[in-house]
Amino acid sequence: MTAGAAALRRMVVLLAGLLVACGHSAPPWGLRDISGLMPPLDFTLTAASDGAPVHGKDFQGRLVLLYFGYTHCPDVCPTTLSLLSHAVAGLGERAAQVRILFVSVDPARDTPAQLKTYAAAFGPEAVGLSGSEAELKALTKRYRVSYGYGKADARGDYEVSHSSAVYVFDRAGEIRLLIGPTDAAPVITGDLQRLLAEEP
Amino acid sequence: MRRTLFSLCVLVMVMAAHAGTPPVSVSDARIRWLPGDLPMAGYFVITSHAPGPLRLTGAESPAFGHVMVHRSVEEAGVAHMAHVDSVDLAPGRPVAFVPGGYHLMLMHRTQALQAGEAVPVILRFSDGRTLAVSFRVTGAEGE
Numbered sequence: 650m651t652a653g654a655a656a657l658r659r660m661v662v663l664l665a666g667l668l669v670a671c672g673h674s675a676p677p678w679g680l681r682d683i684s685g686l687m688p689p690l691d692f693t694l695t696a697a698s699d700g701a702p703v704h705g706k707d708f709q710g711r712l713v714l715l716y717f718g719y720t721h722c723p724d725v726c727p728t729t730l731s732l733l734s735h736a737v738a739g740l741g742e743r744a745a746q747v748r749i750l751f752v753s754v755d756p757a758r759d760t761p762a763q764l765k766t767y768a769a770a771f772g773p774e775a776v777g778l779s780g781s782e783a784e785l786k787a788l789t790k791r792y793r794v795s796y797g798y799g800k801a802d803a804r805g806d807y808e809v810s811h812s813s814a815v816y817v818f819d820r821a822g823e824i825r826l827l828i829g830p831t832d833a834a835p836v837i838t839g840d841l842q843r844l845l846a847e848e849p
Numbered sequence: 850m851r852r853t854l855f856s857l858c859v860l861v862m863v864m865a866a867h868a869g870t871p872p873v874s875v876s877d878a879r880i881r882w883l884p885g886d887l888p889m890a891g892y893f894v895i896t897s898h899a900p901g902p903l904r905l906t907g908a909e910s911p912a913f914g915h916v917m918v919h920r921s922v923e924e925a926g927v928a929h930m931a932h933v934d935s936v937d938l939a940p941g942r943p944v945a946f947v948p949g950g951y952h953l954m955l956m957h958r959t960q961a962l963q964a965g966e967a968v969p970v971i972l973r974f975s976d977g978r979t980l981a982v983s984f985r986v987t988g989a990e991g992e
Contacts, residue, residue, distance in 0.1 A: 720883075721887055723888040723889050723890040723955070724890040724919070724930065725921050725928045725948075727881055728949055730989075731991050734990055763884075763885055763887075766885060767885075767887070770990070795927055799929075806888075808930050809929075810927050810929035811929075813927065814926055
């Protein structure tokens, strides 16, 4: 056999191997796969429900949907939270294995009591979290989340701009998926089901 | 539901045909409830039947201290709200005030509200006329 024929043969074997590998690879995720692109879930914040400190590792064993917003947000935040709530409800009994973490980026106005009732309006899986400026900075820097404050009007009302993304962490606390504003509830439910079906 | 909506539209149009009210039809008017005195969003679909240009220029409600026309905008993954001076209503073209887009921002409640209630909101137009529309309060999670 000539060297050229041998090389060609190796190429064919390699291509066949690739084809088999592709044939066996998992179907693509409905959401954006960001596995390995961000650090695992880690933070120190305060639970709005009881004022106790909470850490990222407290949620190990559950899927976590991490979202940043503020309670004086009448449109985008409730729209996102109700989307997540509907998607999680679609899991049926397994919804209990998911937590929706709503982190306030407006600590000046979002009192724990207000944050608690706000989160509760979006189902039992929604958890309101607040933090000191330093804690918020650490967390938002970790996940490259941006937020900013508009100028207050005569009534003292002001607007807060914030990242619209929702980060999905698996039960081991690893970053896996990104939910955007245009993703539909059934697509999210489907991907959460797949994450729950993985070996813990 | 569809039939009720239709008759509501017809009713609004009939009302509009009479003196004083602008020639517009409004459907699916709702306010998404939030706890406490947090600002809430009002959504609806509005269609102008005027022969020429017409603009929605503002809104007010006896149930709120302040109502603004807003639009949510997303730029480079960051969501923020923009105040809107007026919204163009082209003849026969429905304009949807929907989550993540145009909405009324209803602030400073003058009374406690709960899901299922009806709240009057007065829409103002560029021709100086106004239209009172009944908005239904829905739960925080929508329908």
